[in-house]
Amino acid sequence: MKPLTQLKILDFTRVLSGPYCTALLAxxxxxxxxxxxxxxxxxxxxxxxxxxxxxxxxxxVNRGKRSIMLDLAQADHKALALKLAxxxxxxxxxxxxxxxAKLGIGYxxxxxxxxxxxxxxxxxxxxxxxxxxxxxxxIIIQAMSGLMSVTGEPDGPPMLVxxxxxxxxxxxxxxxxxxxxxNQRHATGLGxxxxxxxxxxxxxxxxxxxxxxxxxxxxxKRVGNRHPISAPFGAFRAKDGMFMLAVLNDKLxxxxxxxxxxxxxxxxxxxxxxxxxxxxxxxxxxxxxxxAMGLSAHDAVEALLKVGVPAAEILDAKQANELVGRKIAxxxxxxxxxxxxxxxxxxxxxxxxxxxxxxxxxxxxx
Numbered sequence: 001m002k003p004l005t006q007l008k009i010l011d012f013t014r015v016l017s018g019p020y021c022t023a024l025l026a027x028x029x030x031x032x033x034x035x036x037x038x039x040x041x042x043x044x045x046x047x048x049x050x051x052x053x054x055x056x057x058x059x060x061v062n063r064g065k066r067s068i069m070l071d072l073a074q075a076d077h078k079a080l081a082l083k084l085a086x087x088x089x090x091x092x093x094x095x096x097x098x099x100x101a102k103l104g105i106g107y108x109x110x111x112x113x114x115x116x117x118x119x120x121x122x123x124x125x126x127x128x129x130x131x132x133x134x135x136x137x138x139i140i141i142q143a144m145s146g147l148m149s150v151t152g153e154p155d156g157p158p159m160l161v162x163x164x165x166x167x168x169x170x171x172x173x174x175x176x177x178x179x180x181x182x183n184q185r186h187a188t189g190l191g192x193x194x195x196x197x198x199x200x201x202x203x204x205x206x207x208x209x210x211x212x213x214x215x216x217x218x219x220x221k222r223v224g225n226r227h228p229i230s231a232p233f234g235a236f237r238a239k240d241g242m243f244m245l246a247v248l249n250d251k252l253x254x255x256x257x258x259x260x261x262x263x264x265x266x267x268x269x270x271x272x273x274x275x276x277x278x279x280x281x282x283x284x285x286x287x288x289x290x291x292a293m294g295l296s297a298h299d300a301v302e303a304l305l306k307v308g309v310p311a312a313e314i315l316d317a318k319q320a321n322e323l324v325g326r327k328i329a330x331x332x333x334x335x336x337x338x339x340x341x342x343x344x345x346x347x348x349x350x351x352x353x354x355x356x357x358x359x360x361x362x363x364x365x366x
Contacts, residue, residue: 002029002339007182008363009033010081010088011065012105014041016138016164017122017198018094019061020171025090025178026064027332027344031365033357034065035081037072040350059347060330066365067348068357072103080361081105086113087363090178094122097132107193117191118181120174126197136198141166145202146219150209153224170201230274231281232256235314237289238297245288246310248274255307260291 124136152159227233
């Protein structure tokens with residue numbers, strides 16, 4: 001059995017943050033019924049599209065779910081939604097605050113029918129407060145979270161992270177919170193309402209930035225491909241490109257000095273501690289790149305790994321997936337010793353399971 005087999009999740013989410021949350025839970029065996037409006041999830045209509053016309057975006061975050069289309073403005077459709085909610089363990093929605101209540105599926109209405117329900121609301125800024133009604137997409141949250149301000153070259157503009165990281169991390173935190181609330185339900189017999197803000201999630205994702213802020217009182221600045229407080233730690237040039245190197249302690253610094261054939265570094269007081277190495281990073285960088293420019297990035301990395309220094313070539317997405325033996329790796333990454341590793345179930349066609357669910361009006365999985 002997978003860890004979440006027998007768990008029933010009613011999914012009113014669309015686009016990315018909510019679907020990513022419920023996809024992680026579906027990967028672990030949860031039965032997820034995805035409730036879509038008559039027009040379908042927005043992601044069904046956004047490319048890139050596969051040869052069969054389906055959206056790759058939709059497929060990656062809706063795998064293993066069942067789909068039913070409901071128009072909550074219709075009384076019989078709303079009644080079915082509430083019937084499903086009454087039998088569910090978890091309900092997840094990512095409407096703007098207040099919209100779920102207007103649709104008749106808000107926490108107050110649903111928890112009155114099912115006090116054991118764990119109800120998770122994902123929104124841009126949380127369910128209340130002065131920002132709650134602001135519209136939010138990933139790039140808006142990245143901009144407001146401080147992450148863009150510390151991403152990019154020191155003399156360049158702030159940069160987006162190359163993934164919809166605010167959506168993904170809020171979905172991840174929501175799945176974590178759901179499992180914590182389910183665990184508490186074992187003790188109390190009651191569910192609860194989880195308020196998951198994308199902005200709050202992004203702030204929680206930045207412990208290093210927070211540490212630098214609290215220690216200095218100053219907003220951290222961009223440092224490019226360097227580590228903000230340690231050295232040598234970052235991207236370095238080789239003959240044919242760049243590679244990453246991570247030296248965080250004296251032992252690793254010793255190993256690096258050996259592989260570069262520069263034993264004098266060990267006795268140089270300018271490099272005696274991590275703090276001093278950071279202060280003198282420009283000199284260290286010169287030493288490292290003088291050595292590495294005689295090698296390919298691959299050979300530099302191999303030489304470093306042989307003496308135990310963490311290093312890596314910079315891979316593209318295709319190479320990274322091939323590294324773990326998959327063409328496309330988008331499922332949850334944890335291996336559970338008691339669960340089989342089955343092939344991922346595909347994403348559902350729009351309303352693919354609607355007729356069966358309507359006919360039984362029950363949470364019955366074939």
